[in-house]
Amino acid sequence: MDLIIPTISQGLLWSVMSIGVYLTFRVLDIADLTVEGSFPLGGAVAAALLTIGYNPISAILAACAAGMLSGVVTGFLHTKLKIPALLAGILSMIALYSVNLRIMGKANLSLLQIDTVFTIFPASFDNQTMVLLVGLVIVLIVGIINYWFFGTEIGAAIRATGFNQHMIRANGVNTNITIILGLLMSNGLVAVSGALVAQSNGFADVGMGVGTIVIGLASVIIGEVLFGTKSFRNCLISVVLGSIVYRVVIAIVLQLGMPPNDLKLFTAVLVTLALSLPLFKAKFNSKKRRVAG
Template sequence: MQVIIANALEQGLIYCFMVLGVFLTFRVLDFPDLTVDGSLPLGAAVTGALIVGGHSPFLATAAGVGAGLCAGLVTGFLHLLLKSGESDSTNYGPKLLAGILTMTALYTVNLRIMGRSNIPLLGVQVIFDKVGSFLSLTMIGWNLVLVLAALAIVVKYVLDWLLHTEFGLTLLATGDNEQMIRAMGTNTNFTRIVGLAIANGLVALTGSLVAQQQGFADVGMGIGTIVAGLAGVIMGEVIFGVRSISWVLFSVIGGSIVYRFLIAISLRLGIQPTDLKLLTATLVVVALSIPTVRRKVVRL
């Protein structure tokens, strides 16, 4: 049981950056961004290729995050091209399409970066080895959980700070009432692009860490990222609440951990790993439709 808990915590904390990214796009920007299915393996591919090429794992991780930022920028610019001149913030078509296009293009980009569909990272020094030797700890089990938790808390507080700055307020308002914030002199095209870049940088950070933790980067590892991210966001919001931005950032990290717990338990109960995506999708559908169903039932 201890092992399951440590494992789920480890996975939940590695994936929480991705879930925070999905939260930023879905909830803060009101932009359902499908780029994440491509930017997660992008982070893994860039990090993997650089580590295998003999570069420092710190540099490789930073480069992975940087590549994710760029993927977000591309989606932001594509959205500008695809949406018609007059801004209508509730028109999700161009938003979805921009993400789908970037995600699809990234498949090729990721293959090109890696040169093949899978890079093993065994027998090389990854970021956890470096941190471990610096702290004189072996990076497994609870030690790894503690280091990841520290990183998650740092990222959480940086996001918290950012969303409370002047720029952060305009970012929040871009997703909440675009007409208002434009009338207040904010270029929402700019805030949206910056938000997408940050979000995909976070997703790529998860990709980079996943590759280094499981020992390989794979071109297919991003499939279903958006749905897993949504599941984490929704569970976090439902279980831990949304009373303020500072609070909800913690909730979302909690959601990521709970989601990985459920997966660990499902696997323990004998569910096939390949069945998990259907399970996750069902979970998201149920969670998202609860308000609608409840309204219908009340009306009857």
């Protein structure tokens, strides 16, 4: 029972990353692996700045800027150098591993005894409640910014790019720019999430990004299936809730005795099943029709 609040809090902090993955995977229709590097990048930048005395808010903003930059690099590789999106993301991801080590100076940076975004506010709540509250506020801010941005002319052009590049080019929009902007938004959010998770964990680690994309996909798909995809706003809410449900599922299977080392395997199987669901559904339906006919 006492696990519920921390589980929801974790879901909120990670949901910022899931929104980022949603922006590339669903909105832009690109599987962007940059996130595996931009998530620890956010953690690394925030941790490095916190340890030399910057305040947590500017550390998070700097992490966001760094993440955006990494998205722009991937976008440049993909649109200007015509490297396939998947490979462009992998290149950024690998490059970021070294960059992250450089930023931190070592593989792991501890944040113990250092003020984080969860401790700077007047502490009338215990630490657990604080993480939940900060998480809620940040998710709300991120949600509102995204809802506004993707409702503007620029945002609509980015969404249209994901649906149909021919259409949006025929309407006078440079798709190179919309793709780069989408990747910028996405990786900015992923890095913010990395910065938050590092601060809540009390450390940043160069390996903390492993599996980010799969966790993001799991959250997106769980959210879509359980909470709907009617409108863009609906999708944003679904992704946040999906992210929380994912954490709850993980907490439950760990409680049931699954070894933590098997977590990533479990997540991969979960996502595989979810992604192949449409295929099984179609097969099942056609069989049913054949039987009925």
